Amino acid sequence: TAVDKGADFANYFCTYAFLYHQKEMLSDRVRMDAYFNAIFQNKHHFHGKTVLDVGTGSGILAIWSAQAGARKVYAVEATKMSEHARELVKANNFQNVVEVIEGSMEDVTLPEKVDVIISEWMGYFLLRESMFDSVICARDRWLKPTGVMYPSHARMWLAPIRSGLVDKKKSDYEGAMDDWFCFLNETRNCYGVDTSVLTKSFSEEQRKYYLQTSLWNNLHPNQVIGTTAIVKEIDCMTATINDILNVNASIAPSITAENTRLCGFSGWFDVHFRGSMENPAQSEIELTTAPSVDHSTHWGQQVFLLHPPIHVSVGDDLIVNFSMNRTKENHRLMEVELSCEIRQSSGKLLPPFRNKFYME
Amino acid sequence: TAVDKGADFANYFCTYAFLYHQKEMLSDRVRMDAYFNAIFQNKHHFHGKTVLDVGTGSGILAIWSAQAGARKVYAVEATKMSEHARELVKANNFQNVVEVIEGSMEDVTLPEKVDVIISEWMGYFLLRESMFDSVICARDRWLKPTGVMYPSHARMWLAPIRSGLVDKKKSDYEGAMDDWFCFLNETRNCYGVDTSVLTKSFSEEQRKYYLQTSLWNNLHPNQVIGTTAIVKEIDCMTATINDILNVNASIAPSITAENTRLCGFSGWFDVHFRGSMENPAQSEIELTTAPSVDHSTHWGQQVFLLHPPIHVSVGDDLIVNFSMNRTKENHRLMEVELSCEIRQSSGKLLPPFRNKFYME
Ligand SMILES: Nc1ncnc2c1ncn2[C@@H]1O[C@H](CSCC[C@H](N)C(=O)O)[C@@H](O)[C@H]1O
Ligand SMILES: Nc1ncnc2c1ncn2[C@@H]1O[C@H](CSCC[C@H](N)C(=O)O)[C@@H](O)[C@H]1O
Numbered sequence: 261t262a263v264d265k266g267a268d269f270a271n272y273f274c275t276y277a278f279l280y281h282q283k284e285m286l287s288d289r290v291r292m293d294a295y296f297n298a299i300f301q302n303k304h305h306f307h308g309k310t311v312l313d314v315g316t317g318s319g320i321l322a323i324w325s326a327q328a329g330a331r332k333v334y335a336v337e338a339t340k341m342s343e344h345a346r347e348l349v350k351a352n353n354f355q356n357v358v359e360v361i362e363g364s365m366e367d368v369t370l371p372e373k374v375d376v377i378i379s380e381w382m383g384y385f386l387l388r389e390s391m392f393d394s395v396i397c398a399r400d401r402w403l404k405p406t407g408v409m410y411p412s413h414a415r416m417w418l419a420p421i422r423s424g425l426v427d428k429k430k431s432d433y434e435g436a437m438d439d440w441f442c443f444l445n446e447t448r449n450c451y452g453v454d455t456s457v458l459t460k461s462f463s464e465e466q467r468k469y470y471l472q473t474s475l476w477n478n479l480h481p482n483q484v485i486g487t488t489a490i491v492k493e494i495d496c497m498t499a500t501i502n503d504i505l506n507v508n509a510s511i512a513p514s515i516t517a518e519n520t521r522l523c524g525f526s527g528w529f530d531v532h533f534r535g536s537m538e539n540p541a542q543s544e545i546e547l548t549t550a551p552s553v554d555h556s557t558h559w560g561q562q563v564f565l566l567h568p569p570i571h572v573s574v575g576d577d578l579i580v581n582f583s584m585n586r587t588k589e590n591h592r593l594m595e596v597e598l599s600c601e602i603r604q605s606s607g608k609l610l611p612p613f614r615n616k617f618y619m620e
Numbered sequence: 621t622a623v624d625k626g627a628d629f630a631n632y633f634c635t636y637a638f639l640y641h642q643k644e645m646l647s648d649r650v651r652m653d654a655y656f657n658a659i660f661q662n663k664h665h666f667h668g669k670t671v672l673d674v675g676t677g678s679g680i681l682a683i684w685s686a687q688a689g690a691r692k693v694y695a696v697e698a699t700k701m702s703e704h705a706r707e708l709v710k711a712n713n714f715q716n717v718v719e720v721i722e723g724s725m726e727d728v729t730l731p732e733k734v735d736v737i738i739s740e741w742m743g744y745f746l747l748r749e750s751m752f753d754s755v756i757c758a759r760d761r762w763l764k765p766t767g768v769m770y771p772s773h774a775r776m777w778l779a780p781i782r783s784g785l786v787d788k789k790k791s792d793y794e795g796a797m798d799d800w801f802c803f804l805n806e807t808r809n810c811y812g813v814d815t816s817v818l819t820k821s822f823s824e825e826q827r828k829y830y831l832q833t834s835l836w837n838n839l840h841p842n843q844v845i846g847t848t849a850i851v852k853e854i855d856c857m858t859a860t861i862n863d864i865l866n867v868n869a870s871i872a873p874s875i876t877a878e879n880t881r882l883c884g885f886s887g888w889f890d891v892h893f894r895g896s897m898e899n900p901a902q903s904e905i906e907l908t909t910a911p912s913v914d915h916s917t918h919w920g921q922q923v924f925l926l927h928p929p930i931h932v933s934v935g936d937d938l939i940v941n942f943s944m945n946r947t948k949e950n951h952r953l954m955e956v957e958l959s960c961e962i963r964q965s966s967g968k969l970l971p972p973f974r975n976k977f978y979m980e
């Protein structure tokens with residue numbers, strides 16, 4: 261599982277080198293408020309302390325840490341965004357506190373251990389991008405035994421949902437297949453080559469693209485049609501890479517909406533800033549990416565659609581087995597398997613089903 | 621200039637591994653007709669001969685070569701599309717003629733030299749993707765001295781144009797900057813960090829994205845407002861990589877439209893199938909990607925916009941210096957410099973200007 265650094269840069273890091281992309285994150289008020297409050301309502305964690313910001317991007321968390329009184333902040337960034345971070349630090353007069361270091365966290369050497377590791381490492385549905393690996397690596401090498409992690413805890417949630425996307429994606433898929441059959445005829449009639457042998461592969465490719473790829477969505481809370489459950493809890497102080505390689509959970513949500521369609525499941529996450537057991541936060545802050553009318557985030561939720569949707573109603577009970585793994589080709593992308601059994605409130609069991617999804 | 625293979629695959633090859641993408645090329649009637657006619661109207665080049673198809677993709681050109689009577693076809697493809705090519709070859713009963721080889725052309729060893737090299741290697745504005753490098757490499761290693769190249773010649777064209785895109789892109793850019801200033805205020809007021817030092821870099825990033833990136837466009841012929849000129853001619857039999865690393869040309873187009881705006885320049889290409897001097901085509905075929913109402917291609921044209929556009933009219937003469945180079949970061953992408961002087965029909969000289977563009 262050696263990572264090709266050139267490919268990893270082309271696939272992953274390169275987007276972070278654009279101010280446009282950093283600005284999108286800096287414009288996410290829910291995200292910004294959470295980190296801002298976490299820092300400034302817990303100044304005792306920062307005052308006079310040394311801080312490491314893993315993946316500093318524009319430098320925002322490093323500057324806030326300095327504003328909260330940090331003695332020294334190491335701000336590590338893999339991309340050329342480090343140069344802008346350095347400019348921003350200087351323009352805000354913290355060049356004596358914040359040291360921006362361009363490099364991969366994994367390769368960087370610091371002159372000392374730190375009291376706080378702060379990082380905004382969360383990807384879609386928490387684990388996409390696998391950036392927490394770099395935070396774990398930083399923690400194990402550079403956090404003092406008495407140190408604290410910002411954030412300190414993270415959780416993944418899953419819930420049954422309804423969504424019109426299920427019809428949209430189905431018809432996109434069918435359109436692509438109609439197109440294929442026209443193409444097939446044309447290629448045979450005009451160009452003398454029979455491509456029908458590829459129909460199965462084409463249809464699999466298109467199914468994967470339209471039906472089996474999880475989607476970014478900003479759900480309305482009333483699209484959640486059942487109870488929500490936690491599929492993963494992470495203690496950022498103790499989690500190992502092994503702990504986050506796979507997520508496996510069996511949950512039993514109940515349908516809480518009357519006569520509706522189970523169109524799929526949605527996943528989101530929250531993180532908490534609680535400090536450590538020995539050195540707790542004065543004010544605990546939560547950052548949640550749950551469906552919300554007024555507090556949506558750039559992460560939105562990930563949606564895993566079921567084709568076809570299934571009629572359900574209040575009191576139907578589900579048993580869902582959820583499993584998420586990294587793909588073989590790219591350790592920053594995920595494959596998800598969802599199997600589901602439905603016991604209707606009448607007691608009738610529907611045939612179980614199993615679906616595979618790609619989080620690209 | 622060593623190429624990182626992992627990054628090259630992530631950036632370039634990966635898209636070709638999708639049937640969807642191959643299908644798009646196979647649905648381009650202009651492209652298909654040209655290769656189809658080139659092969660079937662020149663069967664003497666194929667009958668009983670050995671053929672190498674560089675980058676066979678779905679295998680279409682290899683199968684046509686076999687249908688035209690080739691004794692043996694080597695069909696080389698870098699991506700997993702090779703497996704579909706193999707299926708297609710088999711389904712069309714040419715498994716005894718066409719041998720599909722998965723690998724980079726640069727790494728592949730053939731058991732013999734060939735009579736024909738066929739390839740569809742053309743990218744946007746001909747040279748984007750730099751795939752002709754691989755064809756040159758194949759030719760120098762595997763073409764018999766008596767062999768022929770399919771296509772045999774290629775040309776790049778440039779013409780002055782008008783286009784409403786110039787206004788669209790300008791307003792997109794201005795919208796992005798308006799957004800930036802809102803963001804700047806919000807970040808200062810709500811989060812106590814002054815990001816104004818990044819304004820220049822953000823504006824440069826956005827200028828590059830909106831104003832200096834060449835665009836794909838399917839131009840109407842009446843958007844061409846002047847004479848068109850050739851900026852590069854390639855003889856596929858003799859061209860070296862050195863010959864195609866840069867394109868430099870000085871051209872002098874005249875405006876042929878009355879009272880209009882010079883909004884920029886457009887580039888396109890054509891290729892010809894003429895066989896070789898010793899073994900000419902019986903029927904010469906042309907594939908052109910020039911602006912056309914009825915015969916547009918998936919290549920469209922590349923458009924290089926001028927901000928602001930300039931008022932011109934019939935009889936105005938331009939002197940344009942065009943130069944195109946590969947980017948340092950990615951040898952498959954191009955940078956273009958266009959400088960221009962306008963002598964109005966009245967004799968008045970407008971101040972010269974110079975623009976840089978990225979073909980991404
Ligand atoms: N292993 C690693 N080493 C250094 N930087 C990394 C990294 N993995 C990810 N990054 C960087 O981490 C950043 C995550 S985005 C968060 C940026 C900033 N901390 C903010 O909160 O606004 C990106 O800029 C990315 O380039
Ligand atoms: N150096 C190289 N070695 C092998 N294949 C290559 C290559 N460079 C590009 N290719 C392949 O060349 C193809 C170009 S697209 C053309 C496909 C096909 N010949 C057709 O005409 O429809 C892609 O499938 C790409 O993966």
